[in-house]
Amino acid sequence: MKLNILKEEFCTALLSDYPAEEAHSFFFMLxxxxxxxxxxxxxxxxxxxIDATEADKLEQAKLRLLQHEPIQHILGTTEFFSLNFQVSKDVLIPRPETEELVQWILDDVSANDSTIKLTELGTGSGCIAISLAKSLSGSKISAVDISEKALKIAKLNANKNEVFIDFSLQDILELEQLPENQDVIVSNPPYVRELEKKAMQRNVLDYEPEQALYVADHDPLIFYKQIANLAKKSLIPDGKLYFExxxxxxxxxxxxxxxxGFTTELRKDIFGNYRMLKGIKQ
Known part of the structure; x- marks a missing residue:
């Protein structure tokens, strides 16, 4: 079977659900x-x-895309901060705007400081902690998550990207203090209110973990309150707290x-939205 002919059939089938260029992009990613x-x-x-077996792989991927399953789940991997990460329905798919948060931290922290201690609260796939560890060699980086399945993925990603992260299974909302003082704490916690669900795409609503996304409308900052309290106790003086x-x-x-009591700075992401916040402990 000619791949060119299959391309036309594949992309035409997706046109009812995806823009033409995105459909072509999916085809060549596959x-x-x-x-x-x-x-x-x-x-x-x-x-x-390609042979019939190979053509069937494309057909099955097409059917999954028509169900709005994320292409990253179909491939099983995605790229973040120029690194490759395994993903599944148990972790959030890393977003490009989160790369900006990583870069902000790197811009603030000296890569030559081998004594830096950094903790990520709610690590998911591990993309933030692992990306930081690749650039901050010699630093002591730890990460926690409430999901055993997410931590399994994060550990695989750390091994794949050849960094050591001290992962632990913890519920952020039940943490009273981190084991030792930190120079930096970073978190991309759940922050999507139930009322915002109606504006979200099916590929997020149907395929990404609710536990990592949503908070109740009546208390949408529950994680930020808890993490700010932890940061007050666990950051060194002038230590930094970063949030998405x-x-x-x-x-x-x-x-x-x-x-x-934090000194703060808000930043916009590449789309012009206020998506990042830094607090410096006084």
Whole structure:
């Protein structure tokens, strides 16, 4: 079967649910992963053929995409901060805007300081902690999560990316204090209110872990309050707390930190939304 013909059939089938360029992008992500065939390869050699078994793999992927399953789940991996991460329905798919949070931390922290101690609260796939560990060699980095399944994925990702992270199974809301004082604490906790669900896409609603996403409408900053309290106890003087935040609650989240005595800075992401917040312990 000619891959070029299958491409037209694949992309046409997806047009009812996806823009044309996205459908083409999905196709070549799959051919690269399955057959090591890139967009350029097919352009240079339009007569590339695959067998029936290989064609069926594309067909099954197409059917999953039509159910709005994320392409990252179909492939089983995604890229974040130029690193490769395994993902599944048990962890959030890393977002490009979260890379900006990682970069902010790296810009603030000296890569030459081998004594840095950093903890991520709610690590999921481990993408934040692992990306930081790759750049901050010699630092002592730990990460916690409430999900055993998420921690299993995070540990696999740490091994794949050749870094050591001290992972532990913990409920953030039940933590009273971190084991030792920290220079930096970072968290991308659940912050999507139930009322915001109606604006979300099916690929998120149906396939990503609710526990990592949603908070009750009546107490949407529950995790930020708890983590701010932990940071007050566990950060060294002038230690830094970094959050990814709900853009609709940016002012309220910043005030929460200020009321706890932190000096704060809000930042917008690449889409112009207030998505990041830093607090410096006084």
């Amino acid at each position: 051919t690269q992963a399955y057959f090591k065939v890139s967009r350029l390869d097919l352009a240079l050699n339009p007569n590339i053929e 935040i709900n853009q609709y609650l940016a002012a309220e989240t910043e005030k929460l930190l200020q009321d706890q």
